[in-house]
Amino acid sequence: MQRFEFCYAFVLPVALLIGALLRPCLLxxxxxxxxxxxxxxxxxxxxxxxxxTFRFVVVCFLYSSLALLSQVCYHVVLTVSSLDAQLVTCHGWEPILSLLGFQKVQGGGVVEYVRFFLPDIxxxxxxxxxxxxxxxxxxxxANDESPELPMHSLNSKPHSPGSPQPREATSRRNTSLIVPDTLDFRSCMPQLILGLLFCSIAVIFPCMWTLPYFVFFLLLMTLWSVYKVPSPGAARTxxxxxxxxxxxxxxxxxxxxLWPLQTQIPPEDLxxxxxxFKAYINATCTEAPGLHFAGGVSWSAYAYPVLVFAFYLSLAFQSFLVSVRCSILGAALVHPTYPTYLALLVSARACSSSSHLPILIVSLRRFVKCMDYLVWRHAVVGHSIL
Structure with missing residues (x-):
């Protein structure tokens, strides 16, 4: 299972990112x-x-196979028929086909073929x-996997002798999804990162798209300054x-x-x-092959989409941290002598709900404790649960 998780967590996003950027089109x-x-x-x-997760990977597999098959069929038809002579660059159906992702290779050679086929492959x-x-x-x-307790046992509240009450760990728990309710640096780290991303997106490239980011930034920082914690329902929304x-x-x-929007709304218009809207690629139809990057683009314009993407991942990727935390918690309950047993047990009820979007911003402090448990088990037991 670890190999599938590694492939999904690290290899698949890189492949999807290359597929989206290497060949800008609707495909x-x-x-x-x-x-x-x-x-x-x-x-x-x-x-x-x-x-x-597996069903999502299957959907990506089916779409990539259909896209690859359509690319192969298109270029085979261009080779064996007279359609190549009928498709004139920048005339007729050729701009529509290039918008979809089916482009003619003229003078680009192997580089253009790689750019067209590599994303799908x-x-x-x-x-x-x-x-x-x-x-x-x-x-x-099943015995090869790390032992995990059933989910109904995670909802129970056992007490080991000599250990502190769970209420003490709960009182230090970060109950907010957005605004930190403690002054501990590690527990405030996710909110600090989100605040910096809010401010960076709004300031680095001011426009109408970035205005809501700045408004949310002011709202959240105001709540933080007056020590107000929004309700869980409002934070999830x-x-x-x-x-x-x-x-x-x-x-x-x-x-x-893509060329339709750049034609209707030129980059120099008000x-x-x-x-x-910033044109990073010159979508004007030309005879020259390959991608043509627009000139005169400042570094802040390039940093704008990167920061927005980092902000999105900082929110959405927390669901993956929740799954990791739940799996580590199941193994930690097998060893009740571990010092952070009760601290991990406090979060068991949140894992039992297993909702993707409601629990997106997880306290980094408890995740660090889970990582500490990995180090402890590797030193005591002699092998890692991962």
Missing amino acids: SLLYGIYLLLWPLFASGCKQGASGS LVFTVTLCSIVLARMSARVP LVVLLLLYSSVNLVALYLYQ AARLLG
């Missing part, structure tokens, strides 16, 4: 959307071939390997809204790199500058 836009959905399905890695290979690893892990006997808004922001920036 590759789906790879970017899958990349945005990737952290939201990470909590089902432990379920193997029967979980939502890479995603197809990675998803196929992930499916094979998940199927192989399903055949491994705010997290979901920010996830949706930042994902729509990234998709809108990607769509603006509307484009007011909305924050």
Whole structure:
């Protein structure tokens, strides 16, 4: 199971990112959307071939196989028929086909073929390997996995003799999803990172798209300064809204790199500058092959989508941390002599709900304690649970 988790957590997002950026078109836009959905399905890695993560990988595999097959068929038809002579560059159906992702290779040679086929081949290979690893892990006997307690036992509240009451650990728990309610540096770290990303996005490239980020930044910092903690329901709603808004922001920036939007709203127009649409790629149709990057783009314009993507991941990737925390918690309950047993047990009820979006910002302090447990078990037992 660990190989499938490693492939999903590290290899698949890199493949999806390359597939979305290497060949800007509508076919590759789906790879970017899958990349945005990737952290939201990470909590089902432990379920193997029967979980939502596996089904998400299967969807990516089917789409990449269809995209690869369509690319092969298109270029084969261009080679064996007279369609190549009928498709004139920048005329007729050729701009529409290039918008979809089916482009003619003229003078680019091997480099252009690699740019056209590598995204689909890479995603197809990675998803196929992930499916094979998940199927192989399903055949491994259950005793090979790290022991975990059933979920109903996690909801109980056992007390070991000589240990402090769980109420003491609960009183130091960060109860807010957005605003920290303690002054401990490690427990405030996720909120500090989000605050810096809020401020950076709003300040580095001022426009209408970044205005809500700055408003949320002022709101959250005001709540933090007066020591007010929003209710869990309001915090969860705010997290979901920010996830949706930042994902729509990234998709809108990607769509603006295609020729229809750049034709209707040129980058030098007031509307484009007011909305924050920046042309990183010159989508004007030309005879020259390859990607043509726009000139005169400042470093802050390049940092803008990077910061938005980092902000999105800082929210959405917390669901993967929740799944890791729950799996480590199940193994930690087997060894009640470990000093952080009760501290981990406090979070068991949150794991039992296993909701993806409501629990997105997890306290970094308890995750560090889980990592401390890994070091402790490696030193005492002689092997790591990972």
